[in-house]
Amino acid sequence: MKAALAFCAAALVMAAIGCSDVDSGRVRAAYIMTGGGNARLGRADIRKYGCYTCHTISGVPGARGLVGPPLDGIGQRQYIAGELPNNAANLMRWIQHPHSVEPHTLMPEMGVTETDSRDIAAFLYTLRERD
DSSP states (O other): OHHHHHHHHHHHHHHHHOOSSSOHHHHHHHHHHTTSOOHHHHHHHHHHHTGGGTSBOTTSTTOBOOSSOOOTTGGGOSEETTTEESSHHHHHHHHHOHHHHOTTOSSOOOOOOHHHHHHHHHHHHHOOOOO
């Protein structure tokens, strides 16, 4: 029953997103990996918190920043910030509190909520490596 509910919820999220630049399989996988993260909201949160000013991120208008690393293909990377094994919990931790992971990082503490970090992580996990 739980699996059926999770599948139905993922299908609703995919229908709500309606993004042509991410395929439904990646959206569903990101939803499951993050425990319910909404990739559509995550894309908007990237703009809300200003992540796009420092990072290059496909699918986010104006995200051509050169301060931090490009975030395309982050799901295929082994580590986050060279410190944490790449999994959803660690990515959300990094997004919320980068200084607790790497005290000297240039990435600022932006006051990202747990829900918003889940949605941002879901969106980032839908991104493919750029050619």
